[in-house]
Amino acid sequence: MDESNITPNTSNQQLVLNGDNESATALLEKQSRRRDNLRDVTFLEYMTVGILCFVNLINYMDRFTLAGVLGDVKNEFAIGDDMAGLLQTVFVVAYMVFAPIFGYLGDRHSRRAIMAFGVALWSITTFLGSFIKHFAWFAVFRGLVGVGEASYSTIAPTIISDLFVGNVRTKMLALFYFAIPVGSGMGYIVGSLAGAAAGNWRWGLRVTPFLGSVAVALILWVMEDPERGQAEESQIKPTSYGDDLRSLVRNRSFMMSTLAFTCVAFVTGALAWWGPQYIFLGLTLQPDVDITIESVSYKFGLVGMFAGALGVPLGAALAQRLRPRWQDSDPLVCGFALLASSPLVYLGLITVDAHVALTYVLIFLGMVTLNLTWSIVADIVLYVVIPPRRSTAEAFQILISHMFGDAGSPYLVGVISESLKRSLSTNPSEQPSQFVQFRSLQYALFVTCFVEVIGGVFFLLTAMYIVKDKQKVDRAIAEADGQSREPTHRAAHEAPASED
Template sequence: MDQSSITPNTSNPELEINGDNDSATTLLQEKQTRRRETLRDVTFIEYMTVGVLCFVNLINYMDRFTLAGVLGDVKKEFGIGDDSAGLLQTVFVVAYMVFAPIFGYLGDRQSRRAIMAFGVGLWCITTFIGSFVTNFKLFAFFRGLVGIGEASYSTIAPTIISDLFVGNIRSKMLALFYFAIPVGSGMGYIVGSLAGAAAGNWRWGLRVTPFMGVVAVALILWVMIDPERGQAEDSQIRPTSYRDDIRALVKNRSFMLSTLAFTCVAFVTGALAWWGPQFIYLGLTLQPDVDITIESVSYKFGLVGMSAGAMGVPLGSALAQRLRPRLLDCDPLICGFALLASAPLVYFGLITISAHVALTYVLIFAGMVTLNLTWSIVADIVLYVVIPPRRSTAEAFQILISHMFGDAGSPYLVGVISESLKRSLSPSPSEMPSQIVQFQALQYALFVTCFVEVLGGIFFLLTAVYIVKDKQTVDRAIAEIAEHPSTEPSHSRAEEENVSGE
């Protein structure tokens, strides 16, 4: 937990924690700060562990978006429309979110190394087998199996980082970990389009990441370490029942509001990542004398996404680390204003594609940078407003909610809206929609992302109202058990506050 962000200056009356635990809390924070003051204090094996987690996260997101990079070819081969094409991503995300709570429960209680190795192995096998399937329904089924495998990894990996580091060192490591998401997503477009074009078959784009996944499984089993839960914070809090975990999380206002806000981020990211290349391609075909392919558009879109992530994720983390000593609620404020800034950028990016290609890419880049500011900060929020033995469950719960109402439905919803608009915009519903109609239908459907971004910004700003107190509650719970190890964790005063939300 980012202890320094809770009470960087104990002389500030706003930060004082009343009661007998004040001195214990201060001593615990000082001890944690001494353990990790700079990156030079990080050991080689800890760097290796973070490196393994980043590598797996990279290929994880590569695998998700290789299919998006060749979506036009997939639609042609299976003879499907926008709605069914969006359903492929929805099936994946539904399986991902449904199984996340199961792996979250296991991640708080069982070997995280074994769970992660199993999950990565599963998505490697199912991705490779699925690349040979010629039936659309069976192909969609295998995409769902891939989602199950990826759920086992994503719910657990951030908690390993939280158990190795505290303070700004944790924030830096989380920024590195989430840096792999936009970079991996961009590489997915590039690898999918290039491999498919080189082989003359889009299916070869899906066969790259499984071989990299085999390497990842070996690294997880023989290189990565699995620290004790709460090790970095000297936490001795024992796990509670799953029912108590869920009850406490639901009543944790900072966690729930940030989860709702991140759901909006997931909605927008899922829709733009899935439909972005197809939308840009349709817009470019409207211009005269343009010779363009979906593969080349996916390649450029991937480069833009990688660049935006490379700038946005570390920038968000750096802003948070710089502002925390002076502004304790800066994390949700940064995320909120970032989403409110991203909304108009995305809107203007959507309306300029048919006239100004370069300006469109600039606006999309800027919109993605502001959107990516939130990734590592949201992860940090979850880890410091939730006690250590509950963090895998919290990650899984956030994945369930954010994907259920976010990117599980957004690709399909945009596809359904697009297909409906095609029929209403076409002069004759029985005829094939023209190129301009296809473009306009998808453009209008994507406008919904702008409204969702504004909603997400509001949720983040509401999170700022409660986050300081919720951080102090977790800090007090850890300090209380450290001072009185014999105390039953589930009955500690700080934990009662965390459950009741008072």
């Protein structure tokens, strides 16, 4: 079923018969008014959002714990930058390949059961993987972690979309995506501190599995799993998977924003994986500096946490403030944020070997502007796609953004770095110097600045179509609701009068 081909049957849909998309939107908002008011949010709904945020937090803690101890991992397995980057690539490839499967299931089956299975899977495989001594098998278990995380990340935002609409949905999504940078930062911190305290980096991987067991219990026995489209009172029924995919490909706002978010994922993946290692190499070039990779990872994690704590809610607040004036403000905010982040990241990369404090400030500002996009992009996907198609849309976006984004960016940066080491070394047969290692990784990371500009352009292109695509969804929901009311409406008029 396409959003544009539902035939209206009732007087409520006369608005749509006249082609008035804005009136259809107004009708939908009137029907869903209760879900657009924070005062009417129930305790169970707050608990559900809290559980989703908690799981998202430990999800990203688990994902970046390894990055916090990457130097120790490289030393134990005796691998270079390319194989170190491959560890993250294996994880993301498994994550993106299984996302469409969970997206299909999430639109049709129990989301509670699917999410509980996924969290249990990545918790168990993370814990078991921490004992593996062989690099190839360790990489396999990192891939299994990605399978488990795909089930959760694909489905969780759609539960929020089915509980709330309008500004309340934006606020709840901002809270949900607030957990991503905070969890990522905590991953660096937990990995480095736990590894340093135990004298073994593997203990950093054994923290989140215990939290994951708590999350499984909360999902199964506390979290609410609403009907699909509940907040919007949507009566639209699921369609075939082929129809879903064809509709998404024709949805220009969805496709453009997905390509833009792919650039965000590319940059985030590369910087998150290589950031601590790069800063550590830069600091070792300065005289009389006694520094460890664990301390750098700790500081980098703090910077990431604070940048996310500011950037994600700031993006949501800007979106809420600007929407009443400009209906296409969401992609515009994201586009200009990426265009502003690019020079900040570049300056942060070139100052690390000379001005440490300035480097952290520039990286912080670059991350803040990058984080502005997270909750806004999620909101865009949810309001330009009809309710029974949203898990599939989330999965499709995960597949594309990770396939061409952070699935390859850590490995690509590592490969470029290794290639540059050979060209920059005076004697390629010898171990490259600290300066050569630093400079080669710096040049490799410059690619992120160009990708951010490309992402900004895609967001600006999204603004050209987003208003019309949102109105199509509002119209489809209003039409389907009217069609479902028609039999009752007709029966009420045709029923014989009761006899006294």
